[in-house]
Amino acid sequence: MSATVHTLGIKPEPSLAPLMQLVADDMNGVNAVILDRMQSKVALIPELAGHLIAGGGKRMRPMLTLASAKLLSYPGTRHHRLAAAVEFIHTATLLHDDVVDGSGMRRGKRTANLIWGNPASVLVGDFLFTRAFELMVEDGSLKVLKILSSASSIIAEGEVEQLTAQRQIDTDEDQYLGIIEAKTAALFAAACRVAPVVAEAGEEVELLLESYGRNLGVAFQLTDDVIDYASDEATMGKGVGDDFREGKMTLPLILAYARGSEEDRTFWRAAVSGERAGDDDLAHAIALMRSTDALADTVETARHYGRRAVDSLASFPPGRAKSAMVEAVEFAIRRAY
Amino acid sequence: MSATVHTLGIKPEPSLAPLMQLVADDMNGVNAVILDRMQSKVALIPELAGHLIAGGGKRMRPMLTLASAKLLSYPGTRHHRLAAAVEFIHTATLLHDDVVDGSGMRRGKRTANLIWGNPASVLVGDFLFTRAFELMVEDGSLKVLKILSSASSIIAEGEVEQLTAQRQIDTDEDQYLGIIEAKTAALFAAACRVAPVVAEAGEEVELLLESYGRNLGVAFQLTDDVIDYASDEATMGKGVGDDFREGKMTLPLILAYARGSEEDRTFWRAAVSGERAGDDDLAHAIALMRSTDALADTVETARHYGRRAVDSLASFPPGRAKSAMVEAVEFAIRRAY
Numbered sequence: 191m192s193a194t195v196h197t198l199g200i201k202p203e204p205s206l207a208p209l210m211q212l213v214a215d216d217m218n219g220v221n222a223v224i225l226d227r228m229q230s231k232v233a234l235i236p237e238l239a240g241h242l243i244a245g246g247g248k249r250m251r252p253m254l255t256l257a258s259a260k261l262l263s264y265p266g267t268r269h270h271r272l273a274a275a276v277e278f279i280h281t282a283t284l285l286h287d288d289v290v291d292g293s294g295m296r297r298g299k300r301t302a303n304l305i306w307g308n309p310a311s312v313l314v315g316d317f318l319f320t321r322a323f324e325l326m327v328e329d330g331s332l333k334v335l336k337i338l339s340s341a342s343s344i345i346a347e348g349e350v351e352q353l354t355a356q357r358q359i360d361t362d363e364d365q366y367l368g369i370i371e372a373k374t375a376a377l378f379a380a381a382c383r384v385a386p387v388v389a390e391a392g393e394e395v396e397l398l399l400e401s402y403g404r405n406l407g408v409a410f411q412l413t414d415d416v417i418d419y420a421s422d423e424a425t426m427g428k429g430v431g432d433d434f435r436e437g438k439m440t441l442p443l444i445l446a447y448a449r450g451s452e453e454d455r456t457f458w459r460a461a462v463s464g465e466r467a468g469d470d471d472l473a474h475a476i477a478l479m480r481s482t483d484a485l486a487d488t489v490e491t492a493r494h495y496g497r498r499a500v501d502s503l504a505s506f507p508p509g510r511a512k513s514a515m516v517e518a519v520e521f522a523i524r525r526a527y
Numbered sequence: 528m529s530a531t532v533h534t535l536g537i538k539p540e541p542s543l544a545p546l547m548q549l550v551a552d553d554m555n556g557v558n559a560v561i562l563d564r565m566q567s568k569v570a571l572i573p574e575l576a577g578h579l580i581a582g583g584g585k586r587m588r589p590m591l592t593l594a595s596a597k598l599l600s601y602p603g604t605r606h607h608r609l610a611a612a613v614e615f616i617h618t619a620t621l622l623h624d625d626v627v628d629g630s631g632m633r634r635g636k637r638t639a640n641l642i643w644g645n646p647a648s649v650l651v652g653d654f655l656f657t658r659a660f661e662l663m664v665e666d667g668s669l670k671v672l673k674i675l676s677s678a679s680s681i682i683a684e685g686e687v688e689q690l691t692a693q694r695q696i697d698t699d700e701d702q703y704l705g706i707i708e709a710k711t712a713a714l715f716a717a718a719c720r721v722a723p724v725v726a727e728a729g730e731e732v733e734l735l736l737e738s739y740g741r742n743l744g745v746a747f748q749l750t751d752d753v754i755d756y757a758s759d760e761a762t763m764g765k766g767v768g769d770d771f772r773e774g775k776m777t778l779p780l781i782l783a784y785a786r787g788s789e790e791d792r793t794f795w796r797a798a799v800s801g802e803r804a805g806d807d808d809l810a811h812a813i814a815l816m817r818s819t820d821a822l823a824d825t826v827e828t829a830r831h832y833g834r835r836a837v838d839s840l841a842s843f844p845p846g847r848a849k850s851a852m853v854e855a856v857e858f859a860i861r862r863a864y
Contacts, residue, residue, distance in 0.1 A: 290646040317683035343657035
């Protein structure tokens with residue numbers, strides 16, 4: 191599906207490079223807004239925010255806003271400010287997530303809450319969230335405000351639901367998909383949808399790009415959830431087994447539990463309750479996930495949502511933007527290998 | 528200054544009753560919005576939010592929106608939704624404050640973070656904050672959105688600044704006043720200002736009511752800071768000495784330190800750093816605050832801001848709304864006695 195053809199005729203690994211190249215100039219504009227608006231006379235704010243914002247994130251969500259605008263040949267720059275707002279919302283969520291999970295590592299670095307403490311992470315997260323809204327208000331589109339405030343509310347609701355599902359072995363696939371559509375996919379969807387709004391491309395195009403973003407977001411989260419059981423800390427910058435130790439009910443675990451023997455289920459109940467959370471237990475968990483095809487089928491599910499994301503782009507004319515957006519979907523899923 | 532005259536000719540204690548009576552009907556409308564919009568399919572959200580929202584708060588900020596609208600004889604109901612948004616912002620702030628401070632008591636009840644844990648308080652706070660923005664977006668006034676998003680950002684910045692000033696003995700009165708203008712007065716000011724916006728009363732009236740709210744907010748916070756050293760838990764529903772134990776640099780402490788002997792200053796440094804935080808230390812702190820007039824002069828400062836709040840109302844015609852708003856200022860300050 192990628193437009194990039196390797197000179198030797200061998201299809202290369204899908205990568206984010208085409209997307210990054212596509213939006214590089216615009217991203218400079220977004221970064222300028224981000225840097226400008228994370229400033230404050232209170233020194234701790236840019237210090238803490240900068241640790242995370244400057245700290246090696248992919249800027250996936252703002253890239254999607256920028257790429258969607260490219261797909262529509264939008265000539266303006268209004269979306270720079272909105273892409274920055276999206277990244278601020280995301281960063282605020284990460285800061286609060288790390289407090290909620292008690293995480294110590296993110297993107298290969300120590301988390302802000304570990305360095306500056308939970309209170310600072312909570313309050314700087316709040317600050318970034320309010321700055322996101324200020325950016326949207328400055329843009330002045332009530333339609334954009336509606337999309338992003340609604341997405342923010344859905345994210346927060348999804349985060350609370352995830353918290354209540356934690357260590358609950360009876361969480362099922364439907365509930366899980368509902369949670370990740372809320373906590374992850376809603377912002378991907380909104381990030382894509384704001385582009386056709388500023389480009390005045392019409393409701394139909396809005397819905398197609400929202401669908402692209404939502405499905406990509408689900409695929410992205412499913413892949414993340416596989417990675418948590420299938421990768422190693424050095425390459426991913428995230429602690430492997432974090433979800434396991436926190437008793438998070440992600441799809442690999444839900445499938446392995448559903449398909450397990452009575453003995454396996456006893457293990458899973460103990461693991462999810464936190465009674466079996468050692469390294470040996472994690473290794474056993476991964477072995478069970480492999481023997482029940484739980485990891486492979488989670489990747490298959492990611493692939494299903496990825497296909498839907500790509501299909502949402504079907505009616506757009508071929509070109510550099512579309513190719514890059516298709517390859518981003520492939521990249522999102524291939525990370526699990 | 529109160530319009531209420533006691534039948535025996537003795538001026539009664541100032542009270543919030545006239546304000547509450549003035550806005551009682553409107554408050555039913557606000558409460559309906561609050562109850563409706565704190566609902567969620569995720570049961571923990573209304574459960575936790577309801578604990579705080581239904582739990583005996585005075586609804587001071589929404590009352591100010593409603594009273595300001597009465598002062599302007601605004602005939603509509605748009606401000607009900609906005610007053611609810613203001614209360615949601617305030618509630619979100621309280622939830623996060625209690626996490627930041629590790630508080631155990633609020634309004635005479637156990638805090639949400641103590642009952643449901645910090646993660647739930649952080650995330651439900653986020654949810655209420657996003658709901659506040661949804662309410663504002665539904666109202667559809669960019670001017671209101673600008674006022675309340677700016678106030679929210681100022682609040683968050685003030686909270687971070689307060690955190691960085693914590694246990695910093697060199698915090699001075701200017702910095703302290705800057706912090707409370709941000710963390711407390713900004714929302715009082717915004718709550719009042721949205722009324723003339725929806726009533727289309729013009730910029731001049733907006734500025735007067737904003738000034739009323741801001742000055743009342745400063746007076747209110749100063750009085751709260753006195754109460755933390757001068758009241759008892761049973762009557763105020765808040766742990767006395769909380770600020771002391773947390774090393775918070777409030778005006779009573781700043782004045783007592785500035786006016787203290789070298790020996791006193793040694794004590795204050797130890798107290799603020801957390802080395803002397805026992806009940807005896809608190810008693811000694813209060814004694815020093817009394818002997819240096821630090822508490823009395825903080826009340827005087829509150830009175831100064833209260834006078835400015837009242838003066839901001841000078842050009843409005845006399846009547847029930849104005850009397851109630853003046854008495855609310857007196858009430859805010861008299862709580863310290």
